[in-house]
Amino acid sequence: MVDTLAISVTPLSSALGAEISGLDLREDLDQSTIGQITDALHEHIVVVFRDQDLSEEQQLRFTSRFGEVGTRKRSTGLHSDGRFMLVTNITVDGEPLGSYGDGEMWFHSDGAYDEVPYRFSFLYGMELPSSGGNTRFANLYRAYDALPQALKEKLAGRKVLQMGGSRRREKGDPNADLSKIPHAWHPLFTTHPATGKKSLYFSRMHSVRIEGFDLEESEAIIEELADLSERPEFIYEHVWRPGDLVVWDNRCTNHARTPFPDEENRLMRRCTVMGEKPTE
Ligand SMILES: [Fe+2]
Numbered sequence: 135m136v137d138t139l140a141i142s143v144t145p146l147s148s149a150l151g152a153e154i155s156g157l158d159l160r161e162d163l164d165q166s167t168i169g170q171i172t173d174a175l176h177e178h179i180v181v182v183f184r185d186q187d188l189s190e191e192q193q194l195r196f197t198s199r200f201g202e203v204g205t206r207k208r209s210t211g212l213h214s215d216g217r218f219m220l221v222t223n224i225t226v227d228g229e230p231l232g233s234y235g236d237g238e239m240w241f242h243s244d245g246a247y248d249e250v251p252y253r254f255s256f257l258y259g260m261e262l263p264s265s266g267g268n269t270r271f272a273n274l275y276r277a278y279d280a281l282p283q284a285l286k287e288k289l290a291g292r293k294v295l296q297m298g299g300s301r302r303r304e305k306g307d308p309n310a311d312l313s314k315i316p317h318a319w320h321p322l323f324t325t326h327p328a329t330g331k332k333s334l335y336f337s338r339m340h341s342v343r344i345e346g347f348d349l350e351e352s353e354a355i356i357e358e359l360a361d362l363s364e365r366p367e368f369i370y371e372h373v374w375r376p377g378d379l380v381v382w383d384n385r386c387t388n389h390a391r392t393p394f395p396d397e398e399n400r401l402m403r404r405c406t407v408m409g410e411k412p413t414e
Pocket residue numbers: 242243244389
């Protein structure tokens with residue numbers, strides 16, 4: 135057991151994000167250090183650890199300190215352990231090694247289409263393209279705060295249909311047969327259980343319908359919320375280095391991926407911990 139360390143937390147942008155230095159995540163960290171990391175996550179939403187060298191087992195062990203490790207119900211790719219998802223464009227004998235292979239990916243929150251979404255995601259950068267494939271994080275507290283008052287009042291208490299599937303840069307069809315698609319209705323405005331702050335819980339990729347409005351009006355509101363939630367001043371863009379472990383809080387941030395060259399490998403390994411049912 136490593137004794138309590140004074141970790142150093144350095145903000146990465148005015149929107150969100152902080153780098154935590156002074157830790158080797160292979161070590162068996164004490165509870166006070168885990169508490170400091172959790173506090174930093176609550177304050178900064180996204181935390182970055184540089185220059186880590188983590189085996190699957192070590193990544194899993196660190197993840198498990200923050201809650202019940204999430205398992206994927208719909209495992210894709212050759213890597214079949216549901217506690218890990220490989221996010222990669224690498225193929226083996228023509229078969230995808232993991233999920234969400236190439237190109238740009240729209241803003242979303244991991245597991246938003248489940249009744250109980252993931253609380254934190256832990257993404258480890260292993261092999262990266264020479265350019266692009268950055269992860270953009272959006273601060274959804276700030277998006278909530280920026281809502282025009284009239285819109286805030288109009289949408290208070292409404293639920294939004296969050297729809298899964300394997301889309302990467304395409305909105306879900308609000309008229310789709312939901313019996314075949316993972317989906318959940320969640321409050322559009324949520325209260326973060328740890329910070330008590332109000333957040334927008336909405337993304338361009340997963341949010342397809344707002345209750346209480348006809349389709350046309352719902353679509354117009356969705357466009358407005360998508361644009362608002364992606365304003366540049368709410369965003370930190372992470373440029374990956376191999377050995378980065380980035381942890382984020384899915385309850386108050388969306389993330390998106392910028393394009394990268396198809397012919398170059400990108401390999402990331404993700405774990406999650408379970409959260410709670412979002413509440414207003
Ligand atoms: Fe994601």
